[in-house]
Each structure stands twice: as structure tokens, then as C-alpha cells.
Amino acid sequence: MDNPHDEKAKKFNIYLQKMNDFLGELLSDGPILIESENNLTMSQLRVLLLLKINNRMKMNQIAYCLKIHVSTATGLLDRMIKKNLVKRESGEDDRRLILCSLTEDGSKITDNIWKVVLENAQSLSDYVSMEELDIIGRSLDILQKAWITRKEKSGSHMIA
Numbered sequence: 001m002d003n004p005h006d007e008k009a010k011k012f013n014i015y016l017q018k019m020n021d022f023l024g025e026l027l028s029d030g031p032i033l034i035e036s037e038n039n040l041t042m043s044q045l046r047v048l049l050l051l052k053i054n055n056r057m058k059m060n061q062i063a064y065c066l067k068i069h070v071s072t073a074t075g076l077l078d079r080m081i082k083k084n085l086v087k088r089e090s091g092e093d094d095r096r097l098i099l100c101s102l103t104e105d106g107s108k109i110t111d112n113i114w115k116v117v118l119e120n121a122q123s124l125s126d127y128v129s130m131e132e133l134d135i136i137g138r139s140l141d142i143l144q145k146a147w148i149t150r151k152e153k154s155g156s157h158m159i160a
Contacts, residue, residue, distance in 0.1 A: 038109060043068075044080055045113075048102065051086065052110040056099040085109065 040048075043066065050065055051057060057065075063073035077100055080086040085106035091097030102110065128136070 038083075040109075043076055044085070047076060047080060048085060048106055048110050049113065051100060051102045051106065052114075056089075056101045059098060059100065062100060080106075 046066060047062060050062060054061075059073055059077070060070055062077070063070045066073060068076075077086055077088070081088065083105075084103050086100055087103050089099050089101065091099060125133075
């Protein structure tokens with residue numbers, strides 16, 4: 001007989017994969033449109049979106065989020081700097097600390113992506129009832145609460 005914990009984990013993973021697939025589809029129009037217009041790679045788009053969400057990030061944080069080596073992230077950012085999408089700045093307290101952020105051009109691209117994504121998401125409201133919307137909201141609240149609890153118990157925080 002299967003372990004109930006294993007069954008629960010298996011079911012949870014199935015639902016997460018469905019959510020991931022759906023979000024990937026929902027998000028795909030914006031980046032694909034922007035990617036081809038600006039001659040960007042998917043990795044470059046991911047960096048732009050990371051910086052849009054986080055404002056400023058250290059190189060090791062970007063590498064960690066992309067699951068790549070810091071040297072690979074450095075090369076990626078170098079190419080984006082040449083395209084005037086990203087800038088590097090020294091830390092205020094520690095000049096050795098290098099922080100990356102979006103330039104005005106990088107911000108315009110991410111704003112365009114969010115616009116397409118929001119239009120896609122908002123168009124779904126025609127196909128979802130208020131009751132279903134409440135279920136979605138409660139489900140997201142449950143996931144967020146579980147994530148926060150997990151982080152607190154494990155002491156896990158984003159890489160410094």
C-alpha cells in the first residue's frame with residue numbers, strides 16, 4: 001500500500017505541474033512577441049523579468065534564480081548591457097558589491113510584456129464565475145501561506 005505522504009506529494013506535484021503549464025501558456029504571448037521584436041533570447045527575457053520584479057539584484061542572485069553559474073550570468077548580463085537593457089552599479093556601502101537593474105529601455109520592454117500578460121489574464125474573467133474566482137483566490141492564499149511557513153521553518157531566504 002502506498003504511503004499517504006507519498007500520495008499527497010504526488011498529487012501536489014501533478015497540480016503544480018498543471019499550474020506551471022497554464023502559467024507558461026498564459027505568459028507565452030508577451031515574451032514571444034517582445035523576444036522577436038527586440039532580438040532577445042529567452043534567458044535575456046528571464047533576466048529582464050527578474051529585475052522588473054526585484055528592482056536590483058546581485059549577480060549571484062540572478063545566477064541562482066536562473067540556475068546557472070555566476071560566470072555564465074556575467075556573460076549574459078554583459079550582452080544585455082551592450083543592448084542598453086541592464087546596468088551595473090556599485091553598492092553604496094561596499095563598492096565591491098555590484099548590483100544589476102533595468103535601464104529605461106529594459107523597463108519599457110518589461111512593461112510591454114506585462115501589458116500583454118495582463119490583457120491575456122483579464123480576458124479570462126469572461127470565462128470564470130465569481131464563485132470560481134473565489135476558489136482560485138483561496139487556493140493561492142493557501143499556497144502562499146504554505147510557502148511562507150516553509151521558509152520560516154527552514155530558515156530559507158533568497159541567496160544574499
